[in-house]
Amino acid sequence: MVATSRAPAYRPKRATTTEPRKRVGAITLAALALPGVTLNVAHADSAPEDGVVSAKLQVYKDSQPNLDRIKVIAPSLHIVAPIAGVWSVEASVVQDNISGASPRWHTSVTGASHMEDRRVASDVKLTRFFERAAVGVRFSYSDEHDYRSNALALDGRYSSADNNTTWMAGIGASHDLINPVNQVVENERKNVVEGMIGVTQALSKNDLAQFNLTHVRGRGYFNDPYKLVDQRPRDKNQTIGLLRWNHFVEGNGTTVRSSYRFYSDSFGVQAHTVQLEWVVPLSDRFMLTPSTRYYTQRQARFYFNPVYDPEIGEPYPAGYSTNPPTYYSADARLSSYGAFTLGGKFEWRIDKLWSVDLKYELYQQRSSWRLGGGGSPGLLPFRAQFAQIGISRRF
Amino acid sequence: MPEREGFGFTFTAMASPCEIRLAGVALAEAERLAHAAIAEVRRIEAKYSRYRPDSVLSQINAAAGHMGDRIAVDDETAQLLNFAANLSAMSDGLFDCTSGVLRRAWDFKVARLPDQATLDALLPLVGWKHVVWDGQRIALTRSGMELDFGGFGKEYAVDRAATLLEASGVRHGLINLGGDVRAVGPQLDGSAWQIGIREPRDPGSASNDHNRCFASLPLIHGAIATSGDYERFIEVDGKRYCHILNPKTGWPVSHWRSVSVVGTVCVLAGALSTIAMLKGADAEDFLNSEDVSYLLNNSDGKVVRHDA
Numbered sequence: 001m002v003a004t005s006r007a008p009a010y011r012p013k014r015a016t017t018t019e020p021r022k023r024v025g026a027i028t029l030a031a032l033a034l035p036g037v038t039l040n041v042a043h044a045d046s047a048p049e050d051g052v053v054s055a056k057l058q059v060y061k062d063s064q065p066n067l068d069r070i071k072v073i074a075p076s077l078h079i080v081a082p083i084a085g086v087w088s089v090e091a092s093v094v095q096d097n098i099s100g101a102s103p104r105w106h107t108s109v110t111g112a113s114h115m116e117d118r119r120v121a122s123d124v125k126l127t128r129f130f131e132r133a134a135v136g137v138r139f140s141y142s143d144e145h146d147y148r149s150n151a152l153a154l155d156g157r158y159s160s161a162d163n164n165t166t167w168m169a170g171i172g173a174s175h176d177l178i179n180p181v182n183q184v185v186e187n188e189r190k191n192v193v194e195g196m197i198g199v200t201q202a203l204s205k206n207d208l209a210q211f212n213l214t215h216v217r218g219r220g221y222f223n224d225p226y227k228l229v230d231q232r233p234r235d236k237n238q239t240i241g242l243l244r245w246n247h248f249v250e251g252n253g254t255t256v257r258s259s260y261r262f263y264s265d266s267f268g269v270q271a272h273t274v275q276l277e278w279v280v281p282l283s284d285r286f287m288l289t290p291s292t293r294y295y296t297q298r299q300a301r302f303y304f305n306p307v308y309d310p311e312i313g314e315p316y317p318a319g320y321s322t323n324p325p326t327y328y329s330a331d332a333r334l335s336s337y338g339a340f341t342l343g344g345k346f347e348w349r350i351d352k353l354w355s356v357d358l359k360y361e362l363y364q365q366r367s368s369w370r371l372g373g374g375g376s377p378g379l380l381p382f383r384a385q386f387a388q389i390g391i392s393r394r395f
Numbered sequence: 396m397p398e399r400e401g402f403g404f405t406f407t408a409m410a411s412p413c414e415i416r417l418a419g420v421a422l423a424e425a426e427r428l429a430h431a432a433i434a435e436v437r438r439i440e441a442k443y444s445r446y447r448p449d450s451v452l453s454q455i456n457a458a459a460g461h462m463g464d465r466i467a468v469d470d471e472t473a474q475l476l477n478f479a480a481n482l483s484a485m486s487d488g489l490f491d492c493t494s495g496v497l498r499r500a501w502d503f504k505v506a507r508l509p510d511q512a513t514l515d516a517l518l519p520l521v522g523w524k525h526v527v528w529d530g531q532r533i534a535l536t537r538s539g540m541e542l543d544f545g546g547f548g549k550e551y552a553v554d555r556a557a558t559l560l561e562a563s564g565v566r567h568g569l570i571n572l573g574g575d576v577r578a579v580g581p582q583l584d585g586s587a588w589q590i591g592i593r594e595p596r597d598p599g600s601a602s603n604d605h606n607r608c609f610a611s612l613p614l615i616h617g618a619i620a621t622s623g624d625y626e627r628f629i630e631v632d633g634k635r636y637c638h639i640l641n642p643k644t645g646w647p648v649s650h651w652r653s654v655s656v657v658g659t660v661c662v663l664a665g666a667l668s669t670i671a672m673l674k675g676a677d678a679e680d681f682l683n684s685e686d687v688s689y690l691l692n693n694s695d696g697k698v699v700r701h702d703a
Contacts, residue, residue, distance in 0.1 A: 025684060025686055025687070026481075026485050026685075027481070027482065027485050027666060027667060027670075027685055028663055030478055031659075031663035032659065032660065033474065033477070034474055034475065034478055034551065034660075035470070035471055035474050036559075037554035037660045037662055038659070038660055039562055204564065
């Protein structure tokens, strides 16, 4: 090797879609088709090369002892299409058909009254890819007969020169309009803005770590209009931290995905989630991913246990007749509890174009499962099942 | 060893002097990485050696002429055979991995030309068109035919070793297998590696050490390969006959002393430089059609440089 005067370094043309107008010779393509002659890394800043259209059917059903409650059947359609190598457009539409008994606890209509509802939600996202960055804009719209929501979000990401580090940031805003059928309020609004920052770091060739921090500020109507005794603050701020670690196990080709999520809001709810997934390729075509998740939550400051006012009785909280509290709610979702989820996903790649996936999750929530004890008393265990079948085709 | 230079590991593989240079990693890590890369080179050498009776190529060659015997090959071999088929088609038959039988007529250790009758007897055994390849199984239809991956095997080993190093996190590395070079990122200080291109008429060329260079090409990513008339040759009556043989005539090429090509990967650079040698006067048009940078040294020693 001989050092000479500096000449511009040769940078061979890369046969990537980010240079759509670059002519690539026939022999170049033949050479790049050989196995293992280049490193195929899924960079954060590469546009999708293929389009994918997928249809899914999700079924959700929850129950309490001797009582079947809500059932949701949700068909959805999702499409991702690359445009000119540097753009991608993503669109999805989902329809939730909800039926069953309304929630049992502390509800204005007690018992198993029947309800039916339908929600249609759709969103469109446009992303522009650059050499080592990408920016996207997303618009979402959701409509059911008593609740309408519009949201707009912007996000961007940037990768370091060695592609080992990717920084992300995003902002978003949503506007909701609430018109409950029982007309306790009319044209109520909720406005939310949020910001997110994050970083993804390759720790080694087999380890990828990610940290995201999200802050959400909401103003407006947070009450559940279908609960008679429900008065919540008109502002709610949330902070969410998410730490992920994916580890590829070289010995057997499996991947372990683990995550920890911290949640805290100005209602006083604080929650921790840990999740573990194990991606096991059974063959070239079949993949199984068992997963487990544990969730534990501390109740909102204004959640009250089912101890009712001695004067006016159920469902009013104790002291309601003499010195009513400013805020109160008996929504079990604001109580103290713990929950386990067990699930699995099975994917079948039929050929280069078609694939099918099946997913099932079993969720169980109990007051006594709260980490360290101190779960809210008087609540029945709660169980939910979630199943999904999907079919995708590349194009 | 100066830090900027990193650590160099020299070894011999595929009958060539080889070096792997790694910077930006500790010595123990560099040793581990270099050993893994060398192991990959040796794996390919063993798998595709013509000299080992247990190699894939030896099995295919042993079955030549037995039309009933189509040899099923593994996926890696299948992809290399597809590449060979593509190269033959895209070079109008000039790049042909069955041309190795011509070595039976050409002995570059003795300054004596083969007689035309010997060459004429061998030429019917040369030609990808006599190969039956269905993407999974292969047969050489004529008895005495031979398949030889010499035209891209070493370059393939360079690329595989480079990918292995890059996947292991190497950001500053250089692989050189007998002059087929690939860079895995720049030098430690971010500057390009300077790849010297050997002077084809340097008398020291035979020894491989301290060759005089007529040019140097900077390289950060990608590969450089050179084909030249100086690696193996004989001189008869003042005329040079080199080892790069036209598969259609059986005679050596003479238009260029050397062709160096810069490519994304080494198999590409190697194939293009060899085909350009065989193309003779059409080399520039051919290389321009592939949109690559190259450096040509013609039979008078005149240099043509093109930056794509």
